[in-house]
Amino acid sequence: MKRVxxxxxxxxxxxxxxxxxxxxxxxxxxxxxxxxxxxxxxxxVGAHMVELVDLPGVYDLxxxxxxxxxxxxxxxxxxxxxxxxxxxxxxxDRQLALAMQVxxxxxxxxxxxxxxxxxxxxxxxxxAPRLSQGLGAPVVPLSAKYGAGVPExxxxxxxxLDQAGPPREASVRAALAEDHRRxxxxxxxxxxxxxxxxxxxxxxxxxxxxxxLHPWLGLPLFFLAMLVVFQAVFWIGSPLQDVVEWLFxxxxxxxxxxxxxxxxxxxxxxxLDGVWAGVGTVAAFxxxxxxxFFFLAAVEDSGYLSRAAFLTDALMSRLGxxxxxxxxxxxxxxxxxxxxxxxxxxxxxPMRLLSMLTIPxxxxxxxxxxxxxxxxxxxxxxxxxxxxxxxxxxxxATVVVTALVFRRRFAxxxxxxxxxxxxxxxxxxxxxxxxWGEVRHFLRRATSFIFFGVLAVWLLTHFPAGAxxxxxxxxxxxxxxxxxxxxxxxGIDEKLAVALIFGFVAKEVVIGAFAVxxxxxxxxLAAEFARNMDWVAATSFMLFTLIxxxxxxxxxxxxxxxxxLGFTTxxxxxxxxxxxxxxxxxxxxxxxxxx
Amino acid sequence: MIAAVDGPEGxxxxxxALGFRAGRAVVVLRRASLRGPLHVRLGTTDVALxxxxxxxxxxxxxxxxxxxxA
Numbered sequence: 001m002k003r004v005x006x007x008x009x010x011x012x013x014x015x016x017x018x019x020x021x022x023x024x025x026x027x028x029x030x031x032x033x034x035x036x037x038x039x040x041x042x043x044x045v046g047a048h049m050v051e052l053v054d055l056p057g058v059y060d061l062x063x064x065x066x067x068x069x070x071x072x073x074x075x076x077x078x079x080x081x082x083x084x085x086x087x088x089x090x091x092x093d094r095q096l097a098l099a100m101q102v103x104x105x106x107x108x109x110x111x112x113x114x115x116x117x118x119x120x121x122x123x124x125x126x127x128a129p130r131l132s133q134g135l136g137a138p139v140v141p142l143s144a145k146y147g148a149g150v151p152e153x154x155x156x157x158x159x160x161l162d163q164a165g166p167p168r169e170a171s172v173r174a175a176l177a178e179d180h181r182r183x184x185x186x187x188x189x190x191x192x193x194x195x196x197x198x199x200x201x202x203x204x205x206x207x208x209x210x211x212x213l214h215p216w217l218g219l220p221l222f223f224l225a226m227l228v229v230f231q232a233v234f235w236i237g238s239p240l241q242d243v244v245e246w247l248f249x250x251x252x253x254x255x256x257x258x259x260x261x262x263x264x265x266x267x268x269x270x271x272l273d274g275v276w277a278g279v280g281t282v283a284a285f286x287x288x289x290x291x292x293f294f295f296l297a298a299v300e301d302s303g304y305l306s307r308a309a310f311l312t313d314a315l316m317s318r319l320g321x322x323x324x325x326x327x328x329x330x331x332x333x334x335x336x337x338x339x340x341x342x343x344x345x346x347x348x349x350p351m352r353l354l355s356m357l358t359i360p361x362x363x364x365x366x367x368x369x370x371x372x373x374x375x376x377x378x379x380x381x382x383x384x385x386x387x388x389x390x391x392x393x394x395x396x397a398t399v400v401v402t403a404l405v406f407r408r409r410f411a412x413x414x415x416x417x418x419x420x421x422x423x424x425x426x427x428x429x430x431x432x433x434x435x436w437g438e439v440r441h442f443l444r445r446a447t448s449f450i451f452f453g454v455l456a457v458w459l460l461t462h463f464p465a466g467a468x469x470x471x472x473x474x475x476x477x478x479x480x481x482x483x484x485x486x487x488x489x490x491g492i493d494e495k496l497a498v499a500l501i502f503g504f505v506a507k508e509v510v511i512g513a514f515a516v517x518x519x520x521x522x523x524x525l526a527a528e529f530a531r532n533m534d535w536v537a538a539t540s541f542m543l544f545t546l547i548x549x550x551x552x553x554x555x556x557x558x559x560x561x562x563x564x565l566g567f568t569t570x571x572x573x574x575x576x577x578x579x580x581x582x583x584x585x586x587x588x589x590x591x592x593x594x595x
Numbered sequence: 596m597i598a599a600v601d602g603p604e605g606x607x608x609x610x611x612a613l614g615f616r617a618g619r620a621v622v623v624l625r626r627a628s629l630r631g632p633l634h635v636r637l638g639t640t641d642v643a644l645x646x647x648x649x650x651x652x653x654x655x656x657x658x659x660x661x662x663x664x665a
Contacts, residue, residue, distance in 0.1 A: 093639075094640065215627075313643075313645065415605070417609050417648050
């Protein structure tokens with residue numbers, strides 16, 4: 001087995017090439033000394049079985065950014081048989097430096113000139129044989145997106161591997177030591193092998209940018225685009241989610257309940273409400289994640305995501321975030337889970353963590369269900385929409401507060417200097433691969449955590465055996481009573497506290513929990529609330545539900561994406577504290593005012 | 596025309612990798628509203644950068660030339 005590393009600057013189509021070469025059999029793996037997952041896949045190249053490793057996009061090998069450190073550590077620690085460098089043909093003038101650094105690594109290399117078609121449109125001509133001489137490595141033009149030139153590239157790679165010696169660690173230090181002497185060499189190589197026209201022809205991207213990045217129109221257009229994407233994701237995703245839930249319910253009703261009828265009630269409850277419900281909770285996220293990443297991949301590949309960062313930077317930089325965080329935050333208002341996974345587009349770890357800390361505070365659609373129910377039960381139809389509006393405003397406020405509090409602790413190390421690539425048409429294949437890749441990632445990393453969480457909540461609310469489910473004699477009931485000194489001042493009684501424990505599984509479960517706890521459903525339940533709860537207590541409870549802890553699936557995602565237990569703990573503890581403060585201030589403030 | 600690029604090494608290298616090198620022409624295309632970042636073009640590369648980062652790039656005036664490709 002040979003190992004080949006794929007290297008290139010951001011926006012060169014490196015991952016597109018990786019996906020093209022490997023199809024959907026890529027998997028993520030851990031590497032010694034490297035803190036992030038790297039995608040790898042086995043591919044047959046000529047007579048060689050090759051393990052292809054997709055390294056993060058980097059501008060050079062020095063290691064000033066997180067990604068550059070990852071690449072540097074990887075090259076220093078893992079022996080490779082060859083390095084494939086992918087360059088964007090139309091930017092070869094500035095990307096050649098990376099190829100030169102690779103040449104100095106002392107590892108067999110292959111240089112690919114991607115987006116040859118785009119370069120041609122600019123009128124840029126590249127003399128590949130001459131460039132190859134200068135770089136001391138074969139150079140192959142290709143289009144990773146449409147596949148032209150890929151067979152030739154593979155043939156050349158096989159040839160490189162035929163001639164390669166044993167694998168070795170690259171000497172990054174040595175390669176970088178000669179850095180300063182390389183400038184002139186690059187210049188002369190460019191002069192002899194690349195022709196750039198004096199005046200570049202006008203590109204379609206310029207015309208789009210004139211509208212999309214317009215000083216006044218830009219931001220409104222961005223919000224409109226966000227609204228459209230948001231609606232599309234959840235109009236398509238939510239019905240699919242319902243289908244999955246319906247399927248799980250149908251299997252339960254028609255097969256599991258009759259099939260397990262012989263079992264004692266407690267064991268049956270464990271299997272149905274613990275195990276089966278746990279599997280269902282995980283499965284319900286699958287359609288949403290697929291649809292979300294279809295759209296995110298499309299937005300990202302088209303080049304609009306970096307424009308969004310450009311447009312909203314003035315707003316976000318004050319919060320220590322950037323425009324990409326804004327996009328994810330907005331998406332979090334649909335569902336926190338894919339939004340947190342989506343923060344992977346941010347390459348700077350501190351900023352990504354800060355973004356992941358704020359996303360769970362956005363009022364997701366699951367919480368909205370609870371609020372719609374409660375607002376309708378306790379408030380008049382004229383007032384209810386204002387309550388929802390107030391909750392949305394509070395949600396934004398908690399995001400801002402959190403960002404301001406933690407801005408320094410998660411200070412970004414990376415300069416805000418980003419490329420705005422030309423607009424490109426995303427291909428269906430790319431978008432599709434991305435969606436499924438993310439779902440596999442979610443299932444592999446989050447399933448067991450969510451599953452055991454659902455099981456634990458079931459045990460809390462059904463034990464000790466013999467107690468009425470979710471009643472005061474269960475463990476959950478004891479916890480609810482024990483928490484009274486803390487939750488009482490917020491106007492949250494024992495029964496509501498038990499509902500909050502259920503809500504940890506998924507926020508929408510809170511309504512179902514009410515039904516179990518109060519033994520009432522639908523209108524009867526709403527009437528019960530209207531009788532027993534005044535508007536202050538109801539609003540305080542909604543505030544607490546809005547902020548308190550991220551749901552189980554969100555926590556699982558936070559853990560798998562941050563790979564840090566400490567951060568995950570913070571991401572649970574901070575909202576809890578914030579929820580208590582907000583509810584306390586509201587409840588006691590209103591009571592003090594005489595309401 | 597860029598006269599010189601300075602600043603911390605990490606920033607300098609990032610700018611260099613994106614094409615900010617002495618002697619190269621840079622065109623400022625636009626600026627985001629609310630004192631946001633600048634949108635500049637170097638050859639075939641478009642870059643967005645904040646004021647703070649752009650401060651390290653010193654320019655030398657050249658005869659006003661028609662913006663490239665605009």
